[in-house]
Amino acid sequence: MKFKRVTLVTINRLAKFIVSLSLFIAIAFAVQQGFFEHIADSNWVAKFVKEQGKQAVVVLMAMGAAYAALGAPRQLLAFAFGFAFGAVEGALLALVATELGCILSFYAAKWLFRSSLQRKFNKSLMKFERLVKDNTTLKVLMIRLLPIGSNLFTNVAAGATTVPAQGFFLGSFIGYIPQTLIFAYAGAGIGLSEHEKILISIALFIVSSVIGSLLYRSQFRRKVQEL
Template sequence: MIINRLANKRNILISATIVIITVALYWFSQQSNFSFSQLSEQIITALTLTNPESHLFANIALLLVILSLATACALPRQIAALIAGINFGATIGAITALSAATIGCIITFSVSRFLLSERITARYPTQLAKLSAFLCQQTFIKTVIIRLLPAGSNFLTNIVAGVSKVSMKSYVSGSFIGFIPQMVIFSLAGSGIRLGAQTEMLASGILFLIALILSAYLYRQHKQSSVETA
């Protein structure tokens, strides 16, 4: 009970922080000489990984490979979506980031299950026991809930899940569905940076808050149903 309360307070704090930062940046840009377009150009330059002279399909394939390997090696999926949004805009960026996060999930899960099982079991016994107990039943829906939550390590979750006895098919498909909201949100934010559009940035912050509230609600409903059926 105490853990659930602390988790709820943490989610509320994260939500409040995101809203405050988003509103503060918007207000600051309106009240000062701050140039959002100049900041956007600097971020775009730093995170542009594609070649403007190459064909769109080639650039998508290149970024997909880079982000797939990067997410498999612990790059947060939110950052991957932001980069994809900056490079390709909201729609193509979200699709590219979603594909990359899913492929990265498969890579990490497979390496963990088939190559590093003994080492991981010895190194993360507590995390493995907790996640295995949580995912042993209703793997798909529970994985969706985990992926909807912005907190936690995607990389570590994939590693521990790979060592556990959960179904790979259910885990990966649940991850794919659960990834979608944040991929859309952060690709939209990346697109806003790319275009220098404050409206898209503000919209992404609001959508993130809505997704956070929804994930907390789904988690609470699932906990209640689990208690009632126990």
């Protein structure tokens, strides 16, 4: 029985090593081939879509998810997709790709790197866990909306702790929407009418006021900055 347990542990470690090595090789290959430069290049994305048609969507979504999973600026992704696909479709595709990237980095941290991350960054991870474990969706939404912190750190920290996955993904998805829409529309070159600008300004003011009140009442901003 003891031998069987040791064998299972060894197989598990070997499997993690093989998957991790494969992941690093794939990332190195993607960097060497310039994939991540291409996915943030509006002209390249538009040309690729024109040449490949609808088949390009699957490839670009995979590239976009990998790009977002590594913590690259999701705003550039939204801009490039907005330029290539138009504002609405580009925003939707960029939002899905960004969320997929969030899920990838979350589970990579949970399944492959959790032990090593906890050994090296235990103090910061425990702070993060205490911060967002309760009311996860709302708190993660706040983090995504705040102009502070690292997208990659947030994903990895959540994966390396016991933060609920469902609440984390939902809060992230909703929190990604505002900037994704803004940059996709900017990429598409669509101007808004004065009436639309006023409505958006009012909506943003209300949302900002509510979130700001919640943030400062709970001293959430200070706690996030201390991570």
